[in-house]
Amino acid sequence: xxxxxxxxxxxxxxxxxxxxxxxxEHVVTFEKKTRVMTSILDKVHSxxxxxxxxxxxxxxPIFDSCHEVAAxxxxxxxxxxxxxxxxxxxxxxxxxxxxxxxxxxxxxGTLATLPSVAEQLGIREEWxxxxxxxxEDYLHGIISVINELSRxxxxxxxxxxxxxPLRISVFAKEVFTGFSMLNLKNDALRRRFDTLxxxxxxxxxxxxxxxxxxxxxLSESATDVESRS
Amino acid sequence: xxxxxxxxxxxxxFREHLDEHYDRRERLIKAxxxxxxxxxxIIFLIHRVLNEASGDDRALSLRAAExxxxxxEVRLIMENVAHELxxxxxxxxxxxxxxxxxxxxxxxxxxxxxxCGGLVSYEQVQANLSDGAGQPLFPVPLSxxxxxxxxxxxxxxxxxxxxxxxxxxxxxxxxxxxxxxGCKADLETLTPHIHDxxxxxxxxxxxxxxxxxxxxxxxxxxSEYELSPWMLDHIVSQVSEDxxx
Numbered sequence: 001x002x003x004x005x006x007x008x009x010x011x012x013x014x015x016x017x018x019x020x021x022x023x024x025e026h027v028v029t030f031e032k033k034t035r036v037m038t039s040i041l042d043k044v045h046s047x048x049x050x051x052x053x054x055x056x057x058x059x060x061p062i063f064d065s066c067h068e069v070a071a072x073x074x075x076x077x078x079x080x081x082x083x084x085x086x087x088x089x090x091x092x093x094x095x096x097x098x099x100x101x102x103x104x105x106x107x108x109g110t111l112a113t114l115p116s117v118a119e120q121l122g123i124r125e126e127w128x129x130x131x132x133x134x135x136e137d138y139l140h141g142i143i144s145v146i147n148e149l150s151r152x153x154x155x156x157x158x159x160x161x162x163x164x165p166l167r168i169s170v171f172a173k174e175v176f177t178g179f180s181m182l183n184l185k186n187d188a189l190r191r192r193f194d195t196l197x198x199x200x201x202x203x204x205x206x207x208x209x210x211x212x213x214x215x216x217x218l219s220e221s222a223t224d225v226e227s228r229s
Numbered sequence: 230x231x232x233x234x235x236x237x238x239x240x241x242x243f244r245e246h247l248d249e250h251y252d253r254r255e256r257l258i259k260a261x262x263x264x265x266x267x268x269x270x271i272i273f274l275i276h277r278v279l280n281e282a283s284g285d286d287r288a289l290s291l292r293a294a295e296x297x298x299x300x301x302e303v304r305l306i307m308e309n310v311a312h313e314l315x316x317x318x319x320x321x322x323x324x325x326x327x328x329x330x331x332x333x334x335x336x337x338x339x340x341x342x343x344x345c346g347g348l349v350s351y352e353q354v355q356a357n358l359s360d361g362a363g364q365p366l367f368p369v370p371l372s373x374x375x376x377x378x379x380x381x382x383x384x385x386x387x388x389x390x391x392x393x394x395x396x397x398x399x400x401x402x403x404x405x406x407x408x409x410x411g412c413k414a415d416l417e418t419l420t421p422h423i424h425d426x427x428x429x430x431x432x433x434x435x436x437x438x439x440x441x442x443x444x445x446x447x448x449x450x451x452s453e454y455e456l457s458p459w460m461l462d463h464i465v466s467q468v469s470e471d472x473x474x
Contacts, residue, residue: 013422083320178240
């Protein structure tokens with residue numbers, strides 16, 4: 001190899017390695033934030049319904065603080081290179097998406113849309129190609145929420161909230177219907193989608209238990225659900 | 230059942246997004262396979278040309294023209310899929326086409342070596358994979374360049390081994406192993422940055438050993454006896470057959 005050519009290649013590779021380090025620094029910051037989010041959200045399993053709003057309020061500043069790290073990442077990534085580096089931040093981004101989605105469900109029982117999750121985390125549309133929330137990560141986030149809700153259905157009952165499983169059940173089934181509309185190929189998303197049915201089964205068992213014991217009446221819950229949707 | 234809410238509606242756009250992604254990925258994987266197959270054929274063609282190499286210059290230049298034409302055809306496959314790889318898409322699908330791209334670089338550098346001598350540079354590869362206006366079809370990843378070059382040295386070693394058993398082939402074999410040694414040393418400096426290159430370097434070392442041992446056999450035998458060139462060729466061909474099996 002021509003020494004000049006080899007030097008050039010080495011320089012380029014060295015540059016890329018340094019670039020990766022810079023991205024990683026931001027990703028570590030991002031990761032720390034998502035840990036705080038998930039540890040706050042983990043408390044929903046032991047928090048009575050009345051105290052949930054206060055818990056969600058505590059999340060807000062963490063979400064807001066993500067704006068800064070999102071901007072830093074967007075600035076670090078060269079134009080059109082989002083997919084070159086994306087693996088570095090996929091894990092924290094999915095975790096953050098999960099947190100926003102779960103918090104939204106706990107607030108008003110709805111599924112936050114992709115643009116609204118991006119907005120909450122401070123990811124701007126104009127950063128597309130550098131740093132963005134892609135549908136794949138959003139969908140992974142949704143599946144994590146359903147995984148978590150099957151656990152919450154159980155724990156809500158323990159805490160005396162017998163309506164929660166019914167709300168969760170309706171939500172999970174709608175999400176399942178949504179996923180069934182996708183033509184998934186044999187990839188990670190498909191494998192995780194396949195786990196949804198176990199979550200739904202678990203949730204149905206809880207619903208069965210509370211209705212069988214007349215802890216909640218189905219007709220009441222049905223009107224409750226309808227008024228929400 | 231749940232009331233049909235807005236959630237399934239939102240998934241319609243995701244279905245479109247995912248279908249488009251899966252279809253594009255499929256098309257690129259297919260293109261990559263086509264590129265690989267066609268590039269392999271070019272490599273075999275060059276091997277045949279060099280092995281048959283007779284004194285007939287006209288026949289040789291005809292075969293060279295054929296190799297050049299076929300390379301242009303493979304390049305065209307890449308030009309035709311380049312629109313699927315524009316902007317941010319390239320890095321999304323880079324791994325799906327990198328197999329074909331590496332094979333093409335291997336064939337291209339082999340042809341370059343035979344035509345011009347020496348190693349094709351990264352810039353020359355990128356220039357080849359650019360449109361008429363000199364705009365790159367897509368950025369050639371450095372890793373694909375390095376891995377393609379490493380595979381190309383493997384082809385050279387094969388060429389050296391087959392040359393050795395031929396009359397007058399030993400000079401070529403010596404030149405090639407010198408060249409490959411140089412390439413290997415250069416690539417060595419890149420291994421910390423390029424995944425998979427290390428494994429290929431091990432293979433290159435093995436082929437170098439093979440040819441070094443064949444050269445050793447020649448040196449030993451020629452020092453022991455006053456061998457006729459014909460006998461020498463015979464011995465060498467036996468050694469290289471042993472090594473290949």
